[in-house]
Amino acid sequence: xxxxxxxxxxxxxxxxxxxxxxxxxxxxxxxxxxxxxxxxxxxxxxxxxxxxxxxxxxxxxxxxxxxxxxxxxxxxxxxxxxxxxxxxxxxxxxxxxxxxxxxxxxxxxxxxxxxxxxxxxxxxxxxxxxxxxxxxxxxxxxxxxxxxxxxxxxxxxxxxxxxxxxxxxxxxxxxxxxxxxxxxxxxxxxxxxxxxxxxxxxxxxxxxxxxxxxxxxxxxxxxxxxxxxxxxxxxxxxxxxxxxxxxxxxxxxxxxxxxxxxxxxxxxxxxxxxxxxxxxxxxxxxxxxxxxxxxxxxxxxxxxxxxxxxxxxxxxxxxxxxxxxxxxxxxxxxxxxxxxxxxxxxxxxxxxxxxxxxxxxxxxxxxxxxxxxxxxxxx
Numbered sequence: 001x002x003x004x005x006x007x008x009x010x011x012x013x014x015x016x017x018x019x020x021x022x023x024x025x026x027x028x029x030x031x032x033x034x035x036x037x038x039x040x041x042x043x044x045x046x047x048x049x050x051x052x053x054x055x056x057x058x059x060x061x062x063x064x065x066x067x068x069x070x071x072x073x074x075x076x077x078x079x080x081x082x083x084x085x086x087x088x089x090x091x092x093x094x095x096x097x098x099x100x101x102x103x104x105x106x107x108x109x110x111x112x113x114x115x116x117x118x119x120x121x122x123x124x125x126x127x128x129x130x131x132x133x134x135x136x137x138x139x140x141x142x143x144x145x146x147x148x149x150x151x152x153x154x155x156x157x158x159x160x161x162x163x164x165x166x167x168x169x170x171x172x173x174x175x176x177x178x179x180x181x182x183x184x185x186x187x188x189x190x191x192x193x194x195x196x197x198x199x200x201x202x203x204x205x206x207x208x209x210x211x212x213x214x215x216x217x218x219x220x221x222x223x224x225x226x227x228x229x230x231x232x233x234x235x236x237x238x239x240x241x242x243x244x245x246x247x248x249x250x251x252x253x254x255x256x257x258x259x260x261x262x263x264x265x266x267x268x269x270x271x272x273x274x275x276x277x278x279x280x281x282x283x284x285x286x287x288x289x290x291x292x293x294x295x296x297x298x299x300x301x302x303x304x305x306x307x308x309x310x311x312x313x314x315x316x317x318x319x320x321x322x323x324x325x326x327x328x329x330x331x332x333x334x335x336x337x338x339x340x341x342x343x344x345x346x347x348x349x350x351x352x353x354x355x356x357x358x359x360x361x362x363x364x365x366x367x368x369x370x371x372x373x374x375x376x377x378x379x
Contacts, residue, residue, distance in 0.1 A: 016047030016108030026182035026364035084111035128153035129160025177359015191277035214246035230329025235264035
């Protein structure tokens with residue numbers, strides 16, 4: 001008599017914002033190659049809802065289409081999170097997966113973890129243990145709550161493990177490496193071949209920088225105006241800057257601010273993942289308040305200046321790969337002047353996997369195997 005094959009592990013991946021789509025992509029690929037069959041249903045909260053912030057990422061990264069999209073959209077933190085929580089709870093009650101996987105630190109992350117935990121469905125948190133120690137950031141509160149709700153904590157770095165240990169969560173934690181490193185290694189060459197952004201914007205390698213601004217603490221009218229004036233000044237003093245504008249930033253500008261970009265500041269709409277990877281690979285430097293972009297610049301050997309007072313990605317500060325300019329941009333010119341004094345970096349080297357602070361490029365495989373082992377142990 002032949003033994004019956006084990007039933008597939010049933011998971012639900014909850015995402016809603018563009019950084020989460022990037023993190024989901026390598027995990028989704030690893031699930032197809034894992035030793036056990038996994039049926040993963042993708043739940044899209046609709047936190048990012050336009051094509052530039054959502055659909056293009058699924059298409060470019062070859063992510064399976066969501067099983068459902070709740071279309072929650074933007075709104076005040078409490079209302080947005082509550083709408084997600086209600087929709088996710090209903091979906092999980094009906095489907096009862098073996099585990100729920102949440103990614104990063106958005107309202108979608110928190111709502112997914114809270115809904116699953118209250119239904120006694122195990123929660124796996126990808127990118128656990130990150131701490132900026134700045135509770136002004138909504139993301140910081142989401143991270144802390146999600147980590148304490150989760151049964152599996154997948155930490156991208158040793159620093160994240162240390163943070164979880166300090167909070168008494170080490171028994172649930174596993175050092176996996178960073179799935180965004182997996183994604184950059186997998187997609188960097190394709191970005192150079194498929195993206196037309198360099199040609200479309202008439203750019204030359206090493207002749208421009210990139211700037212992004214989107215965090216809630218940086219996009220109040222007063223804070224944003226100060227930061228945008230500093231970026232204008234940087235474009236005037238240090239050369240052309242490409243500025244893909246986030247919808248949140250654009251909305252504040254349209255509603256409250258009288259501001260015009262400097263002649264050397266090229267404002268675009270949100271860009272696809274491959275377009276951003278292509279831009280970073282050929283840029284002289286990056287100015288950003290995005291955690292993901294700090295890491296992508298680090299992975300691609302592009303100097304970064306962070307437009308915040310701190311960073312949770314302290315590993316990027318090593319060797320002056322990243323520096324802190326403050327969220328008012330007061331030290332931006334000083335930091336950029338230092339970057340400009342450095343030797344010109346090579347622009348023709350594709351990233352290669354190495355054993356660094358973010359792992360070896362196999363974080364997704366480590367996560368999928370850990371989820372399999374956890375679910376097997378409960379059967």
